[in-house]
Amino acid sequence: MLRFALKRLLLAVPVLIGVSLLVFAWTRALPGGPAQALLGERATPAAVAAVERNYGLDRPILVQYGKYMSRVATGDLGRSITSRRAITTELKDRFPATVELALSAMFFAVAAGIPLGVVAAKHARKAIDHISLVGSLLGISMPVFFLALILKWAFAVKLGWLPSIGRLDVKLKLDRHTNFLVLDAIIGRNGTALVDALKHLVLPAVALGTIPLAIIARITRTAVLEVMTEDFVRTARAKGMSQRIVNRRHVLPNALLPVTTVIGLQTGLLLSGAILTETVFAWGGMGTWIFDAVAKRDYAVLQGGILFIVIVFVIVNLLVDIGYALIDPRIRLR
Amino acid sequence: MTAPVPAPSVESSGRRSDVLLRLRRNRGAMVGAAIIGLIVLAAIFAPLIVPETPSKTAYLSRLDGRCCPGSSAAHWFGLDELGRDVFSRVVFGARVSLLVAVVSVAIGLAFGVALGAAAGYFGGAVDSAIMRFIDIMLAFPSFLFAIGLVALLGPGLWQIMIAIGVSNVPIFARLLRGSMLGVRQTPYVASARVLGLPARRVLLVHMLPNAISPVIVAATLAMATAIIETAGLGFLGLGTADPARPEWGVMLANTTRYLQTAPHLAFFPGIAIVITVLGFNLLGDGLREAIDPKLS
Numbered sequence: 001m002l003r004f005a006l007k008r009l010l011l012a013v014p015v016l017i018g019v020s021l022l023v024f025a026w027t028r029a030l031p032g033g034p035a036q037a038l039l040g041e042r043a044t045p046a047a048v049a050a051v052e053r054n055y056g057l058d059r060p061i062l063v064q065y066g067k068y069m070s071r072v073a074t075g076d077l078g079r080s081i082t083s084r085r086a087i088t089t090e091l092k093d094r095f096p097a098t099v100e101l102a103l104s105a106m107f108f109a110v111a112a113g114i115p116l117g118v119v120a121a122k123h124a125r126k127a128i129d130h131i132s133l134v135g136s137l138l139g140i141s142m143p144v145f146f147l148a149l150i151l152k153w154a155f156a157v158k159l160g161w162l163p164s165i166g167r168l169d170v171k172l173k174l175d176r177h178t179n180f181l182v183l184d185a186i187i188g189r190n191g192t193a194l195v196d197a198l199k200h201l202v203l204p205a206v207a208l209g210t211i212p213l214a215i216i217a218r219i220t221r222t223a224v225l226e227v228m229t230e231d232f233v234r235t236a237r238a239k240g241m242s243q244r245i246v247n248r249r250h251v252l253p254n255a256l257l258p259v260t261t262v263i264g265l266q267t268g269l270l271l272s273g274a275i276l277t278e279t280v281f282a283w284g285g286m287g288t289w290i291f292d293a294v295a296k297r298d299y300a301v302l303q304g305g306i307l308f309i310v311i312v313f314v315i316v317n318l319l320v321d322i323g324y325a326l327i328d329p330r331i332r333l334r
Numbered sequence: 335m336t337a338p339v340p341a342p343s344v345e346s347s348g349r350r351s352d353v354l355l356r357l358r359r360n361r362g363a364m365v366g367a368a369i370i371g372l373i374v375l376a377a378i379f380a381p382l383i384v385p386e387t388p389s390k391t392a393y394l395s396r397l398d399g400r401c402c403p404g405s406s407a408a409h410w411f412g413l414d415e416l417g418r419d420v421f422s423r424v425v426f427g428a429r430v431s432l433l434v435a436v437v438s439v440a441i442g443l444a445f446g447v448a449l450g451a452a453a454g455y456f457g458g459a460v461d462s463a464i465m466r467f468i469d470i471m472l473a474f475p476s477f478l479f480a481i482g483l484v485a486l487l488g489p490g491l492w493q494i495m496i497a498i499g500v501s502n503v504p505i506f507a508r509l510l511r512g513s514m515l516g517v518r519q520t521p522y523v524a525s526a527r528v529l530g531l532p533a534r535r536v537l538l539v540h541m542l543p544n545a546i547s548p549v550i551v552a553a554t555l556a557m558a559t560a561i562i563e564t565a566g567l568g569f570l571g572l573g574t575a576d577p578a579r580p581e582w583g584v585m586l587a588n589t590t591r592y593l594q595t596a597p598h599l600a601f602f603p604g605i606a607i608v609i610t611v612l613g614f615n616l617l618g619d620g621l622r623e624a625i626d627p628k629l630s
Binding site for chain 1: 466467469470473474475477478481482485486488558562565566569570583586589590593594597600604607608611612615616619
C-alpha cells in the first residue's frame with residue numbers, strides 16, 4: 001500500500017512542476033501587466049519601468065521563474081501587488097472560507113444524495129425513481145449561479161429567512177483562530193455567532209451542493225441496483241436474512257465504493273469551482289480573490305492562488321485514489 | 335498492394351444501426367433531441383419569431399422610470415432595464431449558446447481526438463509525453479482553465495469558444511486514448527497490421543471508428559457543459575459585450591441588481607439555459623445507454 005501511495009505521489013511531482021510552469025507563463029502572457037494595473041492613469045513609461053524594476057519583472061522570464069520557484073520551495077508565495085499582503089497571509093483568510101463552503105456543500109450533497117439514490121433504487125422503475133431521476137437531471141442541468149440567484153431571491157429577498165451575502169453579520173464580534181467561522185464560534189463558545197455563521201452558510205452550500213447531490217444520487221442508485229443483483233446478496237437472502245440487514249451489511253457498503261470516489265472528486269472540484277457561488281453571495285473565498293486578481297493583473301495572487309488550488313486538487317485526487325485502493329485492494333494490483 | 339480487411343466496418347455498420355434503433359426507442363433521448371431541435375429552429379428563425387430586434391432600447395417611452403415591467407401581451411417575458419424586449423433577447427440568446435456549444439466542442443474534438451489517437455496508436459514514449467501533458471491540463475479545473483484562457487485572449491465570442499474548446503481537449507484525448515488501447519488489442523487490428531496496411535489506414539479506418547463511441551457521448555454531454563460555462567463566463571463579466579448579440583449568462587449577470595424588483599429578468603434566461611442543457615444531457619445519457627445497453 002505504501003508503495004502504491006509513494007508511486008502516486010511521485011507521479012504528481014512532474015504534474016505540479018508542469019502546472020507551475022504553465023501558470024507562470026500564463027501570468028506573463030496576460031495582456032497589460034501589474035505595473036499598468038497598479039498605476040492606472042499614472043502609467044507613464046518611466047513609472048511602469050520603475051514598478052517593474054522594483055518587483056523584478058524586468059528580468060528574463062526564466063530568471064523570474066527560477067527565483068519564484070526557489071521562494072515557493074521555502075513556503076514563500078510572494079506578496080500581492082494590490083493589497084501588499086503576503087500571499088500566505090491572504091490564503092489563511094481565504095482558503096478556510098472556501099473549504100468551509102465546499103465541505104458544507106458536500107455535507108448537504110451526501111446527506112441528501114445517498115438516501116435519495118437508495119430510495120430510488122429500492123423503488124426502481126416506479127414513480128419515486130422517475131421523480132428522482134428527473135430531479136437529478138434538472139440538478140445537473142441547472143447552472144450554479146442561476147440556482148444561487150433563485151435561492152437568494154426566494155429565501156433572502158422575499159421570505160427574509162436567511163442572509164443574502166457574506167459569512168457573518170458585520171455587527172457580530174468573533175475571535176478568529178482558524179477562520180473557519182463555524183469552528184471559531186464553537187471554540188469561542190459564541191452561540192449567537194454560531195447560529196449566524198450557519199445561517200450564512202445555508203444558501204451558498206445548497207446552491208453549490210446541488211450538482212454533486214444530483215450526481216451522488218444517480219451513482220448511488222446505479223451502484224445499489226448493480227450490487228442487489230450480485231450472488232452474495234442472493235446468498236444472504238437465501239440464508240434467511242431480513243432485507244433490512246442485507247441492505248445494511250451487504251448492499252450499502254459495496255454500493256458506496258463508487259460513491260466515495262465521486263464524493264472525493266467532487267470535493268476537489270467544489271474547492272476550486274466555487275467562483276460563481278462566491279460571486280453571487282459575496283463570499284470572501286478563493287474564487288472571488290482569484291477572479292479579482294485576473295482583473296487587476298496581480299501576478300503574485302494568480303501564481304500563488306492557482307498553484308495552491310491545483311496542489312489541493314491534485315492532493316484530493318491522490319487521497320481519493322489511495323482511499324479507493326484501501327477499500328478495494330484490486331486497484332493496487334493494476 | 336494492400337488487402338482489404340472488411341470485418342470491422344461490416345460489424346460496426348450493423349452495430350451502428352443497433353445503436354440508432356436503441357436510441358430511437360429511448361424516450362429520454364428523444365425528448366432531449368426534440369428540445370434541441372426546437373431550440374435550433376428558434377435560433378435559426380429568430381428574426382421571424384421575435385417581435386423586435388434584441389438590441390432595440392426604449393428606456394424613456396416604455397419604462398417610465400420603473401424597472402422593469404413583467405409579462406404583457408406585447409412583451410411576453412417583460413422588458414429589461416433598458417426597455418428591451420426580454421423574449422426577443424432570450425430567443426436570440428440561443429444563437430450564441432448553440433454556436434459556442436458546437437464550435438467549442440468541435441475545437442476540443444479536433445485536438446483531443448488527434449492527441450488521444452496518437453497516444454493510443456503509437457504508445458510508448460509518444461503516449462507518455464502526450465499523457466503527461468494531458469495530466470497537467472487536467473490538474474486545472476476546467477472552468478478555471480477557461481477563465482484563464484479568456485483572460486489571456488480577451489473577451490469575445492471566438493475567445494470564449496477557444497477557451498472552452500481547449501479546456502475540453504484533455505477530456506476527449508484521455509477518453510479516446512483509453513478506448514484506443516482496448517481496440518489496439520483486437521484481432522482485426524492485429525490482422526490489419528500483419529497484412530501490412532499503412533499506419534494511417536489502420537488508424538483511420540480500423541481503429542478510430544471502433545474507438546470513438548465514448549468520445550461521441552462525451553461530446554454530447556460536453557455541449558451541455560459548454561452552454562453552462564459560456565453562461566458562467568458571461569455572468570462573471572467575461573462574455574460577449576455586443577448588445578446586438580444577447581447571451582443568457584450576460585443577461586443573468588445584468589439582473590442581479592434588480593433581483594428585488596424584477597426577478598423575471600433572471601428567470602427567463604435562466605430557464606432557457608436549464609432547458610437547453612437538459613436537452614443535451616438527456617440526449618447524451620440516451621446515447622450512452624444506446625451504445626452500452628448494460629447501463630440501462
